[in-house]
Amino acid sequence: MDKVRYLVSGDCAVCVEFGNEISPEINRKIRAFKIALEKQKIEGIVETIPTYRSLLVVYKPEVIRFGELTKSFDKVLGSMDSIQIPPPSVIEIPVLYGGEMGPDLENVASCNGITPEEVIQIHTSRDYLIYMLGFIAGFPYLGGMSKKIATPRLKSPRVKIEGGSVGIAGEQTGIYPVASPGGWQLIGRTPLKLYDAEREEPVLLKAGQYIRFRSVTENEYREIEKQVQNDTYRYVVHDREA
Amino acid sequence: MGIRIVNGGFMTTIQDLGRYGYQETGMSVSGVMDTRSACLANLLAGNDVDEAVIEVTMMGPTIRFLADNIIAVTGGDLGAKLDGLAMPSYRAVHVNAGQTLSFAGMVSGSRAYIAFAGGLDIPVVMGSRSTNLKSKIGGFQGRKLGAGDEIGFRAPAMWLPNMAERRLAPDDFSARECTLRVVMGPQDDCFTEKGIDTFLGSTYKISNEYDRMGCRMEGEIIEHKAGGDIITDGISFGAVQVPSHGNPIVMMADHQTTGGYTKIANVISVDLPKLAQCMPGARIHFEKVSIEEAQRLYCEWNTEMKELARKLTREAEPASDVQAVALAAATCADSMYWGKCAKYRVIVDGQEFFIEL
Numbered sequence: 001m002d003k004v005r006y007l008v009s010g011d012c013a014v015c016v017e018f019g020n021e022i023s024p025e026i027n028r029k030i031r032a033f034k035i036a037l038e039k040q041k042i043e044g045i046v047e048t049i050p051t052y053r054s055l056l057v058v059y060k061p062e063v064i065r066f067g068e069l070t071k072s073f074d075k076v077l078g079s080m081d082s083i084q085i086p087p088p089s090v091i092e093i094p095v096l097y098g099g100e101m102g103p104d105l106e107n108v109a110s111c112n113g114i115t116p117e118e119v120i121q122i123h124t125s126r127d128y129l130i131y132m133l134g135f136i137a138g139f140p141y142l143g144g145m146s147k148k149i150a151t152p153r154l155k156s157p158r159v160k161i162e163g164g165s166v167g168i169a170g171e172q173t174g175i176y177p178v179a180s181p182g183g184w185q186l187i188g189r190t191p192l193k194l195y196d197a198e199r200e201e202p203v204l205l206k207a208g209q210y211i212r213f214r215s216v217t218e219n220e221y222r223e224i225e226k227q228v229q230n231d232t233y234r235y236v237v238h239d240r241e242a
Numbered sequence: 243m244g245i246r247i248v249n250g251g252f253m254t255t256i257q258d259l260g261r262y263g264y265q266e267t268g269m270s271v272s273g274v275m276d277t278r279s280a281c282l283a284n285l286l287a288g289n290d291v292d293e294a295v296i297e298v299t300m301m302g303p304t305i306r307f308l309a310d311n312i313i314a315v316t317g318g319d320l321g322a323k324l325d326g327l328a329m330p331s332y333r334a335v336h337v338n339a340g341q342t343l344s345f346a347g348m349v350s351g352s353r354a355y356i357a358f359a360g361g362l363d364i365p366v367v368m369g370s371r372s373t374n375l376k377s378k379i380g381g382f383q384g385r386k387l388g389a390g391d392e393i394g395f396r397a398p399a400m401w402l403p404n405m406a407e408r409r410l411a412p413d414d415f416s417a418r419e420c421t422l423r424v425v426m427g428p429q430d431d432c433f434t435e436k437g438i439d440t441f442l443g444s445t446y447k448i449s450n451e452y453d454r455m456g457c458r459m460e461g462e463i464i465e466h467k468a469g470g471d472i473i474t475d476g477i478s479f480g481a482v483q484v485p486s487h488g489n490p491i492v493m494m495a496d497h498q499t500t501g502g503y504t505k506i507a508n509v510i511s512v513d514l515p516k517l518a519q520c521m522p523g524a525r526i527h528f529e530k531v532s533i534e535e536a537q538r539l540y541c542e543w544n545t546e547m548k549e550l551a552r553k554l555t556r557e558a559e560p561a562s563d564v565q566a567v568a569l570a571a572a573t574c575a576d577s578m579y580w581g582k583c584a585k586y587r588v589i590v591d592g593q594e595f596f597i598e599l
């Protein structure tokens with residue numbers, strides 16, 4: 001891989017650039033660097049924002065200046081091999097596919113010449129890497145969907161899509177954290193709240209984690225929905241093999 | 243009780259220094275557009291710099307006071323009036339229940355800040371009181387203020403130490419032409435040498451598309467090496483984004499956390515308030531400085547704020563003879579009125595005292 005670059009992003013942030021493409025390898029490096037940096041507890045760092053290509057480090061110049069900060073990055077990057085990076089977790093997302101919740105499931109199936117059941121089977125058969133969150137609070141940019149269920153966006157976007165809707169747009173799959181307009185093909189909905197400003201951790205997902213969709217029945221959906229509302233739902237999280 | 247909004251004005255929101263710590267989830271920082279003016283308003287009103295203030299944009303609101311307090315108005319001169327009379331800006335001012343603060347119209351600058359001693363009773367959401375208009379959280383119900391909204395005071399003050407010193411010379415925002423210093427990067431290497439020269443050598447005009455998210459400018463096209471799209475990257479306040487159309491857009495307080503356009507440079511922190519006060523039509527020049535210089539200026543500003551805070555909050559000297567006379571007068575008046583009034587304004591040899599018994 002190319003050398004890591006420190007790019008000035010104003011006087012209160014530095015962009016630590018790991019590459020210029022979308023790849024799980026770059027994502028892994030960014031995640032590892034973010035964790036290693038957090039372990040160092042460098043005074044003056046306000047927060048870090050992972051993206052496809054880089055980690056933006058926001059800092060206070062009155063505590064630490066650019067030169068000093070990037071020197072400490074050199075040290076962290078030099079000792080990456082000796083730092084224990086926990087494997088990323090896989091969080092399970094229960095989804096009620098088709099019907100009212102997924103009005104475009106049939107469409108996605110016929111578009112690809114398969115049955116709706118096959119679409120569900122393919123969609124739930126692999127883990128999706130969360131490359132980053134952005135656009136709006138809690139929106140995950142996911143990678144790794146099978147081309148067998150790729151479907152172009154709707155020709156005319158819907159005015160309102162409910163929060164929790166699971167959709168497909170081209171070769172991407174995603175979840176709407178809150179109600180918004182959009183042109184994704186909707187195949188189902190999750191009762192989980194990806195974003196809730198009132199919750200202690202307002203956003204459920206983290207960049208670098210994986211998600212796994214699990215098909216649930218309408219009864220299960222209603223049950224989980226109730227548990228989420230009462231704050232008694234227990235998230236199903238797996239470890240991912242390195 | 244605190245204030246009632248009689249008229250919301252054009253775009254009046256509650257803001258503090260921003261909601262940091264959640265950008266990795268896609269949540270924008272928000273916060274005040276003109277950090278300097280907001281910090282000064284707070285210091286004058288006896289608050290910490292990061293207390294929530296009301297940000298007033300161009301056409302100001304009408305606000306009725308439902309309780310007494312001390313306030314300070316800073317930033318652009320939007321014609322602040324208290325009960326119809328010119329209200330001194332950059333100064334701690336006593337206001338009483340029943341009085342009305344209004345804004346007659348823009349004189350210079352475009353954003354004013356109102357700080358209230360002891361702060362406004364606004365819930366903290368995700369570590370901040372700032373209004374995030376897009377996510378509809380923070381501030382007053384996640385939206386701009388409108389007629390009928392009522393906001394309480396958390397700890398109103400009748401008195402602040404060093405009251406006589408709580409006045410500053412207003413910053414001047416009358417210029418229609420302004421130089422913004424920038425540090426180059428993070429994607430300055432995506433532009434041709436000619437593109438960089440254009441950016442630093444020509445004049446850009448602020449367009450009408452200027453809101454809390456960003457400031458679009460028009461002028462000579464800045465040449466890319468291979469277009470303005472990149473794989474999505476993080477964005478800082480003040481980032482100068484240049485999409486393929488070649489005109490600059492400066493990312494302001496409500497900017498998205500990430501974006502897929504090349505950023506040629508970043509306006510330095512101490513110059514962002516100047517831009518926040520500019521109006522559409524203003525002419526902008528960009529001037530390159532080093533990161534070391536930008537951070538030296540930032541730290542200088544930071545020290546200036548700390549010193550002002552120290553100066554205003556320092557302990558009062560032992561009472562002078564004049565103060566003793568004022569206190570005696572108030573005590574005397576208090577006994578005359580059977581203690582009905584608890585606050586007195588006493589003038590001794592032309593010096594004004596506020597005495598609370």
